[in-house]
Each structure stands twice: as C-alpha cells, then as structure tokens.
Amino acid sequence: MGSDKSEDISNHSLEQDSDTYNMDDRQPNLAQQRLTENSDSSGTPVYAGHADNNQEDNAVQQQQLNAKVSGADDQSAPKANEQDQALSQQSPASPQYISFFSRDYKPHRRKIHKRFLLINLLMSSLILIAFSIYWGSYYDINDNLKNLKFLVVIGDEQTVDGVEPVFGNAMDDILQRPQAKASGDWHIYKESEFENLANEHNNTIRGEILRRVHHQLYWSAIYVKPNASYNYVQALKKGDTSYNASDNTVTAYYETGRDFLAMRSYVTPQLSKIQSMWFEQQPNLLSQLSENITIQSQQQKQLYAQPIHFTMVDRIPFTDNVLSAPLQVGFIYMIIVSFFQFNFFADAHLKVAKSPINRLHYVVYRYISSICSFFFLSLMFGLVTLAFQVDFTPTYGRSGFLVYWCISFLTMSAVGLATEIMGMFIIPFYPPLLGFWLILWVISNIAPTYTAMALTNNFFRYGYAMPIHNSYEAVKTVFFDVYKGQLGRNFGILVAWVVLLSVIFPFAVMYFGKAMGKKAAVAAQQEAAKRAESEKKTSGDV
Known part of the structure; x- marks a missing residue:
C-alpha cells in the first residue's frame, strides 16, 4: 500500500508539473529544475534555452529521472508533495500597469516628452527647408514678369503719301x-534696323522674327506690318470689306510647345494686356487715319467699325492634353517609382548579401540589377504614353519613341541611383529620414522645372544642372518640334549624373554593408547580454 501511495503521489507531482508548464509559458524552467532536484542528480540543470542544443542529454536525463521517480520510497513522497504544493501556490507573474501620469512613470514620461520634442523639431526643420524651395519658386513672380523677353518689330515706320505711321507710333x-x-x-x-539682323542670317523680316522666337531668344514677338497705316487708309477709302485689318496690322508669334505652363500662365496674358491697351487707343487711332476721308457707304462704315485686334499665331500649339501627364506629374512619378524600386528589391538584395557571394560580385550585382530595373521601368513609362495614342513622331519620326525611352532611362537612372545612394547612407543612421529625402529630391528637381527660369529668383x-529639368527640356523636343540647340547639353548633364553616381555607388x-554589420553586431551583443542576465536571474531564483 505504501508503495502504491508513493507511486500515486509521484505521478500526481509529474502531472502537476506538466500543468504548470502549459499554463505559464513564461516559467517553463521551474518544473524541469524541480524534477531535476527530485532525481538527486549532480548534473547541470536543464533550461529551456539549452534544450534545443542538448536534446540527447536531456533524453537520457529524463529516462533516469523517470526511473528514479517510479522507484522512489515513501520517504521521498512527502518532500515532493511539499514542493508540489509550494509550486502550485505560486501564480504566474501578471504584468503590472501604471498610469501615464503616475509618479513612478515620471522618468519614462520625461524621455517620451524629450523624444517627442526632438522629432517634431527635426520634422519642422526639414519641412521648412524642403517646402521653402517649392514655395520660393513662385515668390514674386508678378514682379519678375518684367524679365520676360519679348521682341517687337515695327514695320509701320514711314509716312507714305501723307499718311503717317499711326499704328507703328502707337505701338511704340x-x-x-x-x-x-x-x-x-x-x-x-x-x-x-531689324533688316540688318535678318540679312546676317539670310532671312526675311518675318523669317528672322520666327527664327528668334523658335530659338527661344524671346518668349514672343509682336510684328506691326509694314505700311499698316497707309494700307488701312486705302482700304477705308475704297470700302474694301475683303481687307482684314487685324491680319494686316499687328501679329503676335509664340510657341506654346516651348513651355505650355509658362505660355498659358504668363506669356499670353502679357500679350493680352498689351492688346487691351491697344484697344483703348484704337478710337483715337482710327479717328486720325480717317480725318480726311468721307465715310458714306455701308462698306466703309463696316470696315471702320471693325476692331483691330492682334492676330495670335501659335507656331507650335499644345493640342494633346494627355501630354500633361508625362510632362508634369510624370516626372514626379518617375522619382517615386525609382524610390519604390529601392524598397521592392530590399529583401532580394538582403538574401543575396547573406549568401556566400564574393563581395565585389555583390557590388556588381547591386549596380546591374538597379540599372536593369531602370531600363525596364522607363520602357513602361513610354508604353503607357504610347497606349493613349500620343504622337511620338513630330520631330524624330518613327524613332521618337526610342528617343523618349532613352531620355526616360537616363533620367530614371540619375534620380534612382541618387535615391539608392542616399538610402544606403540614411538607413544605418536614421531610416525615417529617407522619406524626407524623397520629398526634398522631388521638390529640388521640380521647383526650377515647372516655373520659367526668367520668373524665379x-x-x-x-x-540647369538638375536631372529633371534637363529631361523636361529634352522630352519636349520629342513631342513638339521645338528648338533642339540645347539637346546636347541636356543629354550631357544626364549622362554626367549617371557616371558620377555610378562611381559613388x-x-x-x-559603407552600407559595414554600417549594417556593426548595427547587427551591437544588436546581437545586447540580445546576448539580456539573455545572460535573464538566465542569471532565473538561476538565482532557483
């Protein structure tokens, strides 16, 4: 009977240990240590952290333990029973919560407040720096309108048969x-005066005007036609209703394709202002020209009542609104996609870095993989534009798509490599700064691109040295037959960016590998120290 009772007590003790382990995973070692003590073994206690590395030793010790427990006498049962009762009375340590505003939490609260303040100061500083660049590109634009260059050629400058050049003098x-x-x-x-300049380029007056506007020496040109006042008087005398006073008096030339944003927002509005001033003077002008003419016929009255407005000639109009996408937000998306490329491939690059690959080969792999990604992604930009039936042929014919792809590839390589390099310097230091780098990189490229240089500080x-500005100027030559004299500089700057960043890459x-390796080593040391302290504390409790 004594043996059966002892066996029942021992079995109950084991079952109790098992229940304790299952109910409280935070203290799995105590039950195992108690069993080890009951076995009177002189071996080192088996901890949960050692079990994975010493499974065979644990199995042998467990067999010995079971044999000793099953053969224990009645004297060992009370001792085991007391330990079981003591262990069962120990409840798992539940977490203790305190108020955020309590006195005990004051040291932590101070650290939180300090951290909160520093982060907000950092973010505020970065916002002021980045956003000030973009806001500043629009600052005092109205005051800078006077910097927009316009060409004015007055052909109505001579008195013919007693008719003075009224229109020419009025414009002046x-x-x-x-x-x-x-x-x-x-x-x-x-x-x-202008005829001498035209002769230097073997041009007519009108041809030289168009050349200078096309070569972007002027934003627009106003041409008062030769002998406009005399021709108007002659048509008025004859009552020639077929005479178009507007077409034969003042013509304004410009090219919207040069910069459709600036042209619509600033250039043509300035021409409209001059035209409004011209309209204000028109009654006096017509009165001077008709003072010696008797206006009697209906035809004469009709011609006299006809307003003389500027004939606006847009040599390169902006007709496809789809082009607003690749020429505006498309460049912003290009920078963002290059940033996504860096994030998307982070896990793949990490796996390759952890593999037994030669370090030099890893660097080559990183560079080639990025360039190949830019090559493929830039193609997607072109295909999206092509899918919406945008005409790529105005300047380069069927090769227009390839030229656009080439420009997009160089642009994405420049902005993408810059983002990767900055990411590899920022992440080991303070990863959240990478988002602000993206904002700063976008703004610093866009601010001097979407606002005419003549209107900015x-x-x-x-x-002029930024990738997006040069890409913008180069892309316009694909979709519009604008002046290509700066194309060599645009490509040269893009290539220079790619070469320079390729050298730094x-x-x-x-640097990124070494920095992250150091961080991993420090983290491992801290984890090992925590583990050792935890094991030491556990051993002390036992």
Whole structure:
C-alpha cells in the first residue's frame, strides 16, 4: 500500500508539473529544475534555452529521472508533495500597469516628452527647408514678369503719301508706358534696323522674327506690318470689306510647345494686356487715319467699325492634353517609382548579401540589377504614353519613341541611383529620414522645372544642372518640334549624373554593408547580454 501511495503521489507531482508548464509559458524552467532536484542528480540543470542544443542529454536525463521517480520510497513522497504544493501556490507573474501620469512613470514620461520634442523639431526643420524651395519658386513672380523677353518689330515706320505711321507710333508709345514695362522686357526694333539682323542670317523680316522666337531668344514677338497705316487708309477709302485689318496690322508669334505652363500662365496674358491697351487707343487711332476721308457707304462704315485686334499665331500649339501627364506629374512619378524600386528589391538584395557571394560580385550585382530595373521601368513609362495614342513622331519620326525611352532611362537612372545612394547612407543612421529625402529630391528637381527660369529668383538657376529639368527640356523636343540647340547639353548633364553616381555607388554599398554589420553586431551583443542576465536571474531564483 505504501508503495502504491508513493507511486500515486509521484505521478500526481509529474502531472502537476506538466500543468504548470502549459499554463505559464513564461516559467517553463521551474518544473524541469524541480524534477531535476527530485532525481538527486549532480548534473547541470536543464533550461529551456539549452534544450534545443542538448536534446540527447536531456533524453537520457529524463529516462533516469523517470526511473528514479517510479522507484522512489515513501520517504521521498512527502518532500515532493511539499514542493508540489509550494509550486502550485505560486501564480504566474501578471504584468503590472501604471498610469501615464503616475509618479513612478515620471522618468519614462520625461524621455517620451524629450523624444517627442526632438522629432517634431527635426520634422519642422526639414519641412521648412524642403517646402521653402517649392514655395520660393513662385515668390514674386508678378514682379519678375518684367524679365520676360519679348521682341517687337515695327514695320509701320514711314509716312507714305501723307499718311503717317499711326499704328507703328502707337505701338511704340504703348510699350513705353510703365504698365507695359512691368509686363515684359520689350526689345523694340524699327524694321529698317531689324533688316540688318535678318540679312546676317539670310532671312526675311518675318523669317528672322520666327527664327528668334523658335530659338527661344524671346518668349514672343509682336510684328506691326509694314505700311499698316497707309494700307488701312486705302482700304477705308475704297470700302474694301475683303481687307482684314487685324491680319494686316499687328501679329503676335509664340510657341506654346516651348513651355505650355509658362505660355498659358504668363506669356499670353502679357500679350493680352498689351492688346487691351491697344484697344483703348484704337478710337483715337482710327479717328486720325480717317480725318480726311468721307465715310458714306455701308462698306466703309463696316470696315471702320471693325476692331483691330492682334492676330495670335501659335507656331507650335499644345493640342494633346494627355501630354500633361508625362510632362508634369510624370516626372514626379518617375522619382517615386525609382524610390519604390529601392524598397521592392530590399529583401532580394538582403538574401543575396547573406549568401556566400564574393563581395565585389555583390557590388556588381547591386549596380546591374538597379540599372536593369531602370531600363525596364522607363520602357513602361513610354508604353503607357504610347497606349493613349500620343504622337511620338513630330520631330524624330518613327524613332521618337526610342528617343523618349532613352531620355526616360537616363533620367530614371540619375534620380534612382541618387535615391539608392542616399538610402544606403540614411538607413544605418536614421531610416525615417529617407522619406524626407524623397520629398526634398522631388521638390529640388521640380521647383526650377515647372516655373520659367526668367520668373524665379537667381537661386533657382541651380536647376540647369538638375536631372529633371534637363529631361523636361529634352522630352519636349520629342513631342513638339521645338528648338533642339540645347539637346546636347541636356543629354550631357544626364549622362554626367549617371557616371558620377555610378562611381559613388560601390562605395555606398560597401559603407552600407559595414554600417549594417556593426548595427547587427551591437544588436546581437545586447540580445546576448539580456539573455545572460535573464538566465542569471532565473538561476538565482532557483
């Protein structure tokens, strides 16, 4: 009977240990240690952390333990029973919660407040720096309108058969007014003066005007036709209703394709202001020209009542609204996609880095994989534009799509490599800064691109060296037959960015590997220290 009772007590003790382990996973070692003590073994106690590495030793010890427990006498039962009762009375340590505003939490609260303040100061500083660049590109634009260069050629400059050049003189007077000077930088030539410039390029007057506008020497040109006043008087005398006074008096030339944003927002509105001033003067002008003419016929009255407005000639119109996408937000998306490429491939690059690959080969792999991604993603940009039936042929014919793809590839390589390099420097230091780098990189590229340089502060001249500005200028030559004289500079700057960043890229990869390795080593040391402290504490409790 004593043996059966002892056996029942021992079995109950084992079952109780098992229940304790299942109910409280945070203290799995105590039951195993108690069993080890009951076995009177002189071996080292088996902890849960050692079990994975010493499974065979644990199995042997468990067999010995079971044999000893099953053969225990009645004297060992009370001792085991006391330990079982003591262990069963120990409830698992439940977490203790305290108020955020309690005195005990004051040290932690101070750290939280300090961290909160520092982070907000950092974010505020970055916002002020980044957003000030973009806001600044629009600052004082109205005051800078006077910097827009306009060409004015006055062909109506001579008195013919007693008819004075009223239209030509009126245009000259209007452009001398302060309101007109605040609307642009007007370069005024008499036709006799401008003819010498035209002869230097073997051009007619009109041909030279169009050449200078096309070569982007001027945003627009106003041409007062030769002998416009005399021709109007002759048509008025005859009552010639077929005479179009507007077409034969003042014509304004411009090219919207040069910069459809600036042209619509700033250039044509300034021409409209001059035209409004012209309309104000028109009654006086027509009165001077008709003072010696008797207006009796209906035809004469009809011609006299006809308003003489500017004939607006858009040499390169912006007709496809789909182009607003690749020429505006498309560049922003290009930078963002290059950033996503860096994030999307992070896990793949990590796996390759952990593999037994030669370090030099890993650097080459990183660079080639990025360039190949940019090559493929830039193709997608072109295909999306092509899918919406945008015409790529105005300038380069059927090769237009390939030219666009080439520009997009160089652009994405430039902005993408810059993002990767900055990411590899930022992540080991403070990963959240990478998001602000993206904002700063977008703004610093877009600010001097979407606002005409002539309207911005001199600070934004840095944009001439930025990838997006040069890409924007190059892409416009694909969709519009605009001046290509700057195309060599645009491609040269894009290639220079790619070459420079390609040289920096290997050093950034090596720095990133070392920095992340150091962080991992520090983290491992801290984890090992915590584990050792936990094991030491557990041993002390036992």
